[in-house]
Amino acid sequence: MHNENIHIYVFIDEFNPGEKERLISTVEKFSVPLTIYYVDASGFKKFPIRGDWSVAVYFRFLAADVLMARCSRMLYVDADVICQGSLDDLFQMDLGEKAIAAVPDPTYLQNKDRDEYSRRIGHSGDGYFNAGIMLLDLQKWQDMNITENAMKMLDDDPEKYVHAQDQDVLNVLFANKVYWLPVKYNTRNNPADTYPADTALIHYSGSPKPWKEFYYSAASCSPFAEVKEQSFWTDEQMQPPVKPIEYRFMSRKYARLGNYGKWLIWQIKYIAQKIKN
Numbered sequence: 528m529h530n531e532n533i534h535i536y537v538f539i540d541e542f543n544p545g546e547k548e549r550l551i552s553t554v555e556k557f558s559v560p561l562t563i564y565y566v567d568a569s570g571f572k573k574f575p576i577r578g579d580w581s582v583a584v585y586f587r588f589l590a591a592d593v594l595m596a597r598c599s600r601m602l603y604v605d606a607d608v609i610c611q612g613s614l615d616d617l618f619q620m621d622l623g624e625k626a627i628a629a630v631p632d633p634t635y636l637q638n639k640d641r642d643e644y645s646r647r648i649g650h651s652g653d654g655y656f657n658a659g660i661m662l663l664d665l666q667k668w669q670d671m672n673i674t675e676n677a678m679k680m681l682d683d684d685p686e687k688y689v690h691a692q693d694q695d696v697l698n699v700l701f702a703n704k705v706y707w708l709p710v711k712y713n714t715r716n717n718p719a720d721t722y723p724a725d726t727a728l729i730h731y732s733g734s735p736k737p738w739k740e741f742y743y744s745a746a747s748c749s750p751f752a753e754v755k756e757q758s759f760w761t762d763e764q765m766q767p768p769v770k771p772i773e774y775r776f777m778s779r780k781y782a783r784l785g786n787y788g789k790w791l792i793w794q795i796k797y798i799a800q801k802i803k804n
């Protein structure tokens with residue numbers, strides 16, 4: 528909707544029924560080229576995975592190697608990101624001698640123990656970036672042998688990077704090689720779901736995700752809801768709560784909405800599940 532001169536590459540191990548067709552319909556609607564790469568994920572299953580994450584977090588290593596022959600730069604974007612503006616300035620940005628452009632990770636910046644954390648993972652750079660959105664110089668990626676080095680680090684000591692896995696490893700490898708981008712290129716979502724006018728990329732990096740029924744947005748129409756309504760996923764139902772913590776999220780949502788009847792119902796369900804488990 529905001530960028531015409533792009534080529535979309537999707538790296539995935541499998542599609543849910545109907546997902547591939549919706550994706551193809553989307554790119555055809557906007558006349559944007561699409562290439563799909565199917566990844567054999569079995570080789571990544573030995574690496575650590577946290578929470579609801581999947582081995583797909585490691586696909587970015589393959590993406591950079593595969594696209595080396597096709598382009599000089601790659602903008603890697605996690606699946607939980609919404610684009611709100613033009614990315615032309617980002618693609619044309621002069622990175623100088625830096626190998627990657629990224630935004631500092633807000634969680635790391637707010638962590639009072641960040642220096643200790645950096646020492647534990649062996650990070651000595653001038654900052655710690657969020658790897659969910661990265662502009663990569665693919666020649667420098669190859670020159671630094673990033674994929675092979677990253678895989679070796681994870682293979683040699685997977686527990687060392689158990690908190691943020693691939694993100695930790697990439698921060699170690701790209702220490703002092705990062706061009707720091709303004710936050711508009713990786714703006715973390717907030718409960719109000721309101722953002723500065725120049726925001727280009729909104730990253731739903733926290734929990735819950737906006738496609739969950741228990742997600743709360745104070746906006747009359749959140750960016751996610753607006754895009755969903757215009758997409759080929761408009762009839763897709765929100766994912767219902769299934770875990771006790773998700774029942775708790777539902778109760779919080781209705782408390783914020785002032786619906787205390789439903790708040791009480793979900794509180795009872797949450798307590799019942801906690802007792803049961």
